[in-house]
Amino acid sequence: MFSTVSPIDMLIGIGLGSIVLWHVVPVGRTKTRLIAQLVLFAAMTLVLVGYDLSPVRFEGFRGSGPEALPLQAAKLLWWLHLAWALIGLVRIYLVLEGRPREARLLQDLVVGIVYLGMACSMLAFVFGVPIGTLVATSGVVAILLGLALQSTLGDVFSGIALTVGRPYVIGDWILLADGTEGRVAASNWRSTHLRTGSSNIVVIPNSLLAKLALTNVSRPNETHFMMLPLRIAPTRMPSVIVEVMRAALASSNAILQTPAPVVVLLGLDASALAFELQFAVRSPSQRVAARNEVLDRVYRHCKAAGLLLALPPTGGFAGNHPTEETVHPPTVTPLELIDAMPIFGSLVTAEKAALAASAVTRSFERGEVIVREGERLTNLMMIRAGTVARQCNGEPRGFLSPGDCFGETGLLTGSGEACTLEALSRVTAYALDQNAFSGLLADRPALAEDLALHLSQGVVSAPNGANVAGHSDGRVQAVLRSIQTVFHR
Incomplete structure (x- = not known):
């Protein structure tokens, strides 16, 4: 063929x-x-x-x-x-x-x-x-x-060098010497694209990238260390202030507890005790949230311990700076806590004062279990000082700090607690019982709707132990019915 x-x-x-x-x-x-x-x-x-x-x-x-x-x-x-x-x-x-x-x-x-x-x-x-x-x-x-094509060829050969050297891969978070940082979104012969924390794309020529010092935050993992300088008025001994800062860091949910956060003393003078908080976050993208939460926890614990923030440093010595001998540490009253809590935002001054007058001080030692998961608390607890750890099904679920409250679902709806609560340090709390709310609900029935709206924004358990789910209006009505059942309205 x-x-x-x-x-x-x-x-x-x-x-x-x-x-x-x-x-x-x-x-x-x-x-x-x-x-x-x-x-x-x-x-x-x-x-x-x-x-x-x-x-x-x-x-x-x-x-x-x-x-x-x-x-x-x-x-x-x-x-x-x-x-x-x-x-x-x-x-x-x-x-x-x-x-x-x-x-x-x-x-x-x-x-x-x-x-x-x-x-x-x-x-x-x-x-x-x-x-x-x-x-x-x-x-x-x-x-x-x-x-x-000198510039283009420089970018191409720099791209080859970066690819062979593998200082980063797609998805890594890198920090450049000029302050630019972001996650590597794409890389080609000509340039490298970074997605910044503000979701913008920065295009960097490979020839420029090859000349800059580069820190790969994602290696060996994305754990990122942060340092936060603070100044506190020297109204207490440094060791006491350090313990307050450690408690503030231990109660933060946005930072990693392993490796353990560190409090470093930087200096002491007549105007301030300067120190630095060192802690780690799981990813660089969580830095802003972690910094905000740590500052919030520092403020809460300082206020609970009667510590004062120091004035900003100035060139000369001006005015009388508070010291341990001259200052009278402020106390946090039940009324101040009630004023600061969103759950009581709809109450008028007289109603808040009536609640504060009925508050009873409760104390829990370190390691003491305040309430176990599924058990009902008949008091609403407002944390005056200390830190409370939460665990659900044996898994950590964050911390409660001074200014937080717990037990509101049991007091108002008759349901059990969703998490086990344990005192991470010595805890002082103000307790409000059902009798304090009965009079308020009798005088102002609309208050029940306000309380139901606030409670429905979180995960609320029904009296039978089942979680209330569905449309937001349905959750509000379910919580409202629970409140009315508990207080026989």
């Missing part, structure tokens, strides 16, 4: 058939496409060798006109399929290596080199173009292009 078909026609047929097969086989079957391509390329090579049509030497144009064109087309197809076979092998190798970032770089490099080499081979062995003269001429052109 092959005697009736010329070898050139066979080469052209196999080459075109390989191109058709490449488009017919699904894209996801990469290995199948590569194997078929290699088999057909091997068949083209056997035909060339069998009929003494060497693709690697220029034999002149056999004949002229129509006779020369098919042979040139056959050799061109062979060289093209050689390039595709080499590129396919490189891609398979890089995929098996499992290094996508290097794979992209090496693939681009290999593809460029292969196509350039194949183009030169086609010119030399198919068309007989003198490559030496062409290379000499292209060298001058390359010099001119290099001068014109």
Whole structure:
């Protein structure tokens, strides 16, 4: 059969058939496409060798006109399929290596080199173009292009260096020496894209990035350490103030407790005790929330312990600074706590004063379990001092600090506590019982709706122990019915 078909026609047929097969086989079957391509390329090579049509030497144009064109087309197809076979092998190798970032770089490099080499081979062995003269001429052109594209080439080679060195990968959070920071969103030959904390994209040329000192915050993990300087008036002994700061850090939910936060004394003078809080957060993106919470906890614990914030440092000594001998630490009364709590925001001054008058002081020692999960508290507890740890199903669920309250669901709705509460330090609290609220609800029934609205914003348990779910209006009505049931309204 092959005697009736010329070898050139066979080469052209196999080459075109390989191109058709490449488009017919699904894209996801990469290995199948590569194997078929290699088999057909091997068949083209056997035909060339069998009929003494060497693709690697220029034999002149056999004949002229129509006779020369098919042979040139056959050799061109062979060289093209050689390039595709080499590129396919490189891609398979890089995929098996499992290094996508290097794979992209090496693939681009290999593809460029292969196509350039194949183009030169086609010119030399198919068309007989003198490559030496062409290379000499292209060298001058390359010099001119290099001068014109100096900046772009600098970015490209810097991109190669960054890719090989792997100082970061896509998804890492990096900090540059000029203060720019963000998560690496994309990286290519020309530039690297960072997504900042404000969700903006910063495009940095690779040549500039290669010159800057770079800190990879994501390695070995994204744990990020923060330092927060503070100044406290020297109204108590430094050891007492340090313990208050440790309690503030221990009650923070947004920071990591392992490694343990540290309080560092920086200096002491007549106006202030300067210190630094050192703590870690799980990710750089949590720094703002952690800083805000730590400042809030410091304020609460300082107010609970009667500590005063120091004035900002000035150039000279002006005014009388409070000291341990001259200051009278303020006390936090039940009325002040009631004023600061959102749950009592709808009460008028007289109603708040009536509640404060009925408050009873309660104390819990460190490690004492205040209430267990599912048990009901019949008092609303307002934390005056100390820290309370919460655990749900044996898992930590954060802390309560001075100014927080607990027990409101049990007092107002008759349901059990969602978490076990344990005193992390010595805790002093003001307790309000149901009798204090009965009179208020009797005089002002609308107060029940305000309390129900506040309680429904969190996770509230129904009297039967089931969580109230569904639409927000449904939760409000369910809590309101529970309040009315408890107080027989």
